[in-house]
Amino acid sequence: MSLLLEQFGVRLLGRELIARxxxxxxxxxxxxxxxxxxxxKSSLLSAIAGDLAPNFTSQGSVWxxxxxxxxxxxxxxxxxxxxxxxxxxxxxxxxxxxxxGMARGPRAERQAMMKAALTEIGLEGFERRAPHSLSGGQRQxxxxxxxxxSNPRAVLLDEPFGRLxxxxxxxxxxxxxxxxxxxxxPTLLVTHDAADVPEGGKVLNxxxxxxxxx
Amino acid sequence: xxYSRLRFGALPLLMLFALPLLAALFFMLADVTSRAGxxxxxxxxxxxxxxxxxxxxxxxxxxxxxxxxxxxGASVFERGLLARLSRSVAAMLAVPHLAFAIGLxxxxxxxGLLARLLAPLMGWASPPGWITTHDPYGVALTIxxxxxxxxxxxxxxxxxxxxxxxxxxxxxQKAVAQSLGHGSLSIWLRLFVPQLWPSLRWPxxxxxxxxxxxxxxxxxxxxxQPPTLALVAWSDLNSASxxxxxxxxxxxxxxxxxxxxxxxxxxxxxxxxxxxLHSWIxxxxxxxxLPSWLGLAKWRGLEVIFVAVVLCLIILxxxxxxxxxxxxxxxxxxAAWGEAFDHASPLWLSLALALATSLSALVLLLLWFEGVDExxxxxxxxxxxxxxxxxxxxxxxxxxxxxxxxxxxxxxAGLYMVHLMPVVAYMFxxxxxxxxxxxxxxxxxxxxxGRGRWQHLSRIKWPLLKAPLASSLAVGFAVSFGxxxxxxxxxxxxxxxxxxxxxxxxxxxxxxxxAAFALLLMLPPLLAFLxxxxxGRNRWRAA
Numbered sequence: 001m002s003l004l005l006e007q008f009g010v011r012l013l014g015r016e017l018i019a020r021x022x023x024x025x026x027x028x029x030x031x032x033x034x035x036x037x038x039x040x041k042s043s044l045l046s047a048i049a050g051d052l053a054p055n056f057t058s059q060g061s062v063w064x065x066x067x068x069x070x071x072x073x074x075x076x077x078x079x080x081x082x083x084x085x086x087x088x089x090x091x092x093x094x095x096x097x098x099x100x101g102m103a104r105g106p107r108a109e110r111q112a113m114m115k116a117a118l119t120e121i122g123l124e125g126f127e128r129r130a131p132h133s134l135s136g137g138q139r140q141x142x143x144x145x146x147x148x149x150s151n152p153r154a155v156l157l158d159e160p161f162g163r164l165x166x167x168x169x170x171x172x173x174x175x176x177x178x179x180x181x182x183x184x185x186p187t188l189l190v191t192h193d194a195a196d197v198p199e200g201g202k203v204l205n206x207x208x209x210x211x212x213x214x
Numbered sequence: 215x216x217y218s219r220l221r222f223g224a225l226p227l228l229m230l231f232a233l234p235l236l237a238a239l240f241f242m243l244a245d246v247t248s249r250a251g252x253x254x255x256x257x258x259x260x261x262x263x264x265x266x267x268x269x270x271x272x273x274x275x276x277x278x279x280x281x282x283x284x285x286x287g288a289s290v291f292e293r294g295l296l297a298r299l300s301r302s303v304a305a306m307l308a309v310p311h312l313a314f315a316i317g318l319x320x321x322x323x324x325x326g327l328l329a330r331l332l333a334p335l336m337g338w339a340s341p342p343g344w345i346t347t348h349d350p351y352g353v354a355l356t357i358x359x360x361x362x363x364x365x366x367x368x369x370x371x372x373x374x375x376x377x378x379x380x381x382x383x384x385x386x387q388k389a390v391a392q393s394l395g396h397g398s399l400s401i402w403l404r405l406f407v408p409q410l411w412p413s414l415r416w417p418x419x420x421x422x423x424x425x426x427x428x429x430x431x432x433x434x435x436x437x438x439q440p441p442t443l444a445l446v447a448w449s450d451l452n453s454a455s456x457x458x459x460x461x462x463x464x465x466x467x468x469x470x471x472x473x474x475x476x477x478x479x480x481x482x483x484x485x486x487x488x489x490x491l492h493s494w495i496x497x498x499x500x501x502x503x504l505p506s507w508l509g510l511a512k513w514r515g516l517e518v519i520f521v522a523v524v525l526c527l528i529i530l531x532x533x534x535x536x537x538x539x540x541x542x543x544x545x546x547x548x549a550a551w552g553e554a555f556d557h558a559s560p561l562w563l564s565l566a567l568a569l570a571t572s573l574s575a576l577v578l579l580l581l582w583f584e585g586v587d588e589x590x591x592x593x594x595x596x597x598x599x600x601x602x603x604x605x606x607x608x609x610x611x612x613x614x615x616x617x618x619x620x621x622x623x624x625x626x627a628g629l630y631m632v633h634l635m636p637v638v639a640y641m642f643x644x645x646x647x648x649x650x651x652x653x654x655x656x657x658x659x660x661x662x663x664g665r666g667r668w669q670h671l672s673r674i675k676w677p678l679l680k681a682p683l684a685s686s687l688a689v690g691f692a693v694s695f696g697x698x699x700x701x702x703x704x705x706x707x708x709x710x711x712x713x714x715x716x717x718x719x720x721x722x723x724x725x726x727x728x729a730a731f732a733l734l735l736m737l738p739p740l741l742a743f744l745x746x747x748x749x750g751r752n753r754w755r756a757a
Contacts, residue, residue, distance in 0.1 A: 075391075087390045091408045091409050096496045103395075150393075
């Protein structure tokens with residue numbers, strides 16, 4: 001599965017925020033979009049996911065392989081998202097957070113998948129814990145796994161390492177990239193920190209509303 | 215330091231609110247634990263039927279109000295219409311229950327506006343034979359309570375949703391849940407309602423207790439053979455016989471205990487179902503969306519009912535002669551209004567009480583907030599919740615006994631005391647959040663600029679807080695204006711407030727005069743909320 005943006009742009013109240021550009025993200029590829037805060041990076045991700053705030057509009061189209069999804073409801077696009085905050089649901093346990101996005105099916109099977117996923121991120125036996133009892137790095141790993149368990153066809157990362165402290169950052173970063181590559185999920189990463197760019201990955205710059213290849 | 219601050223700022227509120235409340239609680243407990251009256255109660259023929267009616271109408275009304283309130287809140291949040299709705303919810307809350315009940319009874323009675331609207335469709339030449347008010351199953355009472363309390367639930371939903379941190383968290387959680395494949399209905403039921411529940415369960419419990427023990431609305435709309443248990447208790451409490459009074463106390467106690475038991479059982483059931491609820495929440499995504507027509511349509515429907523009630527009251531108050539199938543009366547005249555203003559002393563008394571209690575409560579609360587450390591708020595909050603959650607019937611009984619000891623029954627001072635109690639309780643709950651959230655750094659900034667404490671308060675703090683100050687005054691005014699049960703007992707037949715006069719009239723046959731009084735009962739609180747809305751407006755406009 002690959003993610004395609006075709007002549008894609010964002011407007012705010014009719015004024016151009018991000019000029020139209022095209023981009024292909026191949027399976028397992030992580031493309032980085034770099035730009036200062038306020039450059040409209042997050043709005044671009046919202047546009048791809050389909051939940052732009054009122055007054056914003058998107059132009060052009062988004063494709064997953066040969067399926068055009070830019071007119072589909074956000075909940076039907078199956079595009080995973082990760083934010084600066086982990087946004088684990090506070091009224092659910094760690095395990096329940098993982099189950100929340102998992103497709104319906106036999107209970108025992110889903111439980112087993114959830115437990116295996118926790119083991120995969122090094123949190124074996126954490127399923128009954130409350131999210132707030134976990135460290136920031138652990139929570140961000142759960143959030144990523146929650147997104148992956150819903151079988152997203154592409155993933156959008158919005159500065160997901162911004163809140164982590166420096167020594168944790170590189171560790172979480174490499175484990176995140178590894179998980180995404182292993183599942184061959186096309187990923188678009190937005191950041192203002194050059195250290196976040198995966199090794200050898202494609203980088204785009206966004207400046208004054210124009211997206212250019214670095 | 216902390217000790218002296220507590221002493222001076224707290225004293226007025228403790229003396230005028232906490233002490234009388236505790237004394238009333240003491241007398242109430244002394245009364246309800248006495249064994250007199252219970253024997254008579256068990257033999258009362260209307261006991262079990264009345265109890266079933268009280269609990270049944272209350273449970274139905276509370277459930278309807280909860281679901282409608284949450285649903286409307288959800289659809290309004292989804293469309294970003296929060297601010298616009300808040301104003302009409304406030305207006306709806308301001309209408310006293312009693313006035314709404316009288317208006318609704320006129321709207322649905324066989325010769326009411328509703329039947330006249332239907333008449334051409336149904337070919338009716340005379341009023342239909344339906345039994346709308348005082349129906350034996352309490353349907354009219356349930357509908358009236360549900361309409362009114364939906365506003366209360368909605369008010370609490372909107373209050374929770376308009377907290378900036380909640381609104382932000384919900385928007386972000388929504389983005390995540392959508393990316394996981396959940397549609398808006400699923401997001402509300404699985405994410406938002408469970409997270410809102412902690413701030414809704416007290417309002418829901420208070421709604422239930424209120425509905426189970428309501429007197430004034432049941433007098434106007436409720437069943438009569440048997441009546442609700444609250445009315446069984448009420449007629450005994452108003453009897454001249456000491457034996458009846460004791461039986462009434464026992465009935466009110468039993469009703470309160472039964473209502474508390476129902477709430478405890480509901481709590482237990484929710485606890486036992488916890489596991490099932492969580493399995494349902496986490497069974498996987500559903501893309502179903504909130505039904506788009508449901509929320510706002512229901513809201514418009516509620517608004518239409520309120521407007522129709524007011525219209526109906528206006529027409530009736532001006533129409534001594536209104537032959538049946540006609541939509542509008544043959545002739546209009548203001549005779550009823552003339553008569554109402556000839557006998558306006560209940561209006562003036564109620565206005566004076568509402569102004570006096572809300573203004574003095576504001577002074578008491580400001581003294582408390584400025585003079586007492588936030589740590590001690592818990593005590594006042596607990597007392598306020600007790601004052602609001604206890605059935606008015608029981609608390610009024612304690613207040614009455616207290617007034618008897620002080621020899622204040624039938625005096626304006628006594629009426630002032632019983633009105634002040636709920637007013638302070640409501641205003642404390644409304645005002646505490648905004649007042650304590652005030653950023654203390656403004657005070658430091660003012661001090662650094664050489665401004666004294668008084669100048670800081672009058673030039674900076676109170677102007678900044680004028681919206682919550684004004685709306686708490688409006689709440690206090692409306693609460694005082696609508697008091698019936700404690701006022702009726704405390705007045706001891708020597709003084710008459712507007713709600714008391716309205717209840718008396720609604721039992722009679724003078725419809726124009728009753729309608730005029732119901733409007734008089736409705737208008738001042740509405741005006742108070744309107745004034746609070748205007749006074750609280752910012753001088754600048756958000757872009």
